[in-house]
Amino acid sequence: MRIRTIMLFAVSICIGFSIIAQANSTDGMNLFVSRKTISDLEISIGSEQLEIDNIRKRTEEAERKLGEYEKIMADADDSLHESLLSELSVYRAMTAFTEVHGPGVRVVVDDSTADIPAWIDINAFIVHDTDILRIISDLSKGGAEAISINGHRMYSGSTINCNGYTVRINDIPEAKPFIIEAIGDPARLSAAMIGPNSYGVSLREYYGMIFTVQVEPDIVLPARPAGAAFRYAQHADRQTPPASEQP
Numbered sequence: 001m002r003i004r005t006i007m008l009f010a011v012s013i014c015i016g017f018s019i020i021a022q023a024n025s026t027d028g029m030n031l032f033v034s035r036k037t038i039s040d041l042e043i044s045i046g047s048e049q050l051e052i053d054n055i056r057k058r059t060e061e062a063e064r065k066l067g068e069y070e071k072i073m074a075d076a077d078d079s080l081h082e083s084l085l086s087e088l089s090v091y092r093a094m095t096a097f098t099e100v101h102g103p104g105v106r107v108v109v110d111d112s113t114a115d116i117p118a119w120i121d122i123n124a125f126i127v128h129d130t131d132i133l134r135i136i137s138d139l140s141k142g143g144a145e146a147i148s149i150n151g152h153r154m155y156s157g158s159t160i161n162c163n164g165y166t167v168r169i170n171d172i173p174e175a176k177p178f179i180i181e182a183i184g185d186p187a188r189l190s191a192a193m194i195g196p197n198s199y200g201v202s203l204r205e206y207y208g209m210i211f212t213v214q215v216e217p218d219i220v221l222p223a224r225p226a227g228a229a230f231r232y233a234q235h236a237d238r239q240t241p242p243a244s245e246q247p
Helices: 002-025 035-075 078-094 129-141 186-194 199-207
Strands: 100-112 146-149 160-163 166-169 172-174 178-183 209-221
Touching: 100 129, 100 186, 100 199, 129 146, 129 160, 129 178, 129 186, 129 199, 146 209, 178 209, 186 199, 186 209, 199 209
Parallel strands: none
Antiparallel strands: 100 178, 100 209, 146 178, 160 166, 166 172
16 A cells, blocks of 8 residues: 555656646747748838838838928919919910910912813822821921911821812811911021922922911911810820730
């Protein structure tokens, strides 16, 4: 009986020491962590801290700009409104949405008045759409800022094409003579029209067509048609890639 008690006591002591040893080895503060794990954690914490700093800086910058915008809006007066309207007027004039006026030239083009023998093709002596297009090209090279043909304002969507013995301008048939008016530096525009290599002069000298150029101190050009607007082109938001670039 005594031996049994002693053995039980010894087993109890062993179990007690085992429990204490296990408790000490599993304490969260005393677990073994490799140096690499510590280094990785330090790098991760450093990166997160940098990101937090960057976010804080961007937030401060956004708040600063917001304050500036709020101050501008608070201090805005009629002069700002007038400035915006003036800028809008310039863009409308550049895109032919409004009537414009200024110095320039008036060009008149008409069929030849020469006696043409029956065996010669008469088409070479009448004004075609290509002739008008070449003259407009010369005016553009001369710095024309705005152009009209028979009262039709030229813009990015303008069309000029033959229609029998007439020429359709912006889809409207126009008879001769063709009066082309352009606003710009009169000296440059005149030089572009009557220079030795100009297309209009060649029409007059080689085909006998009527081609006159007159400088005008102030020409009034109408706005483009009210219904003329973009059908396919849309505002491009550069933050969104075009459909062709999207995955």
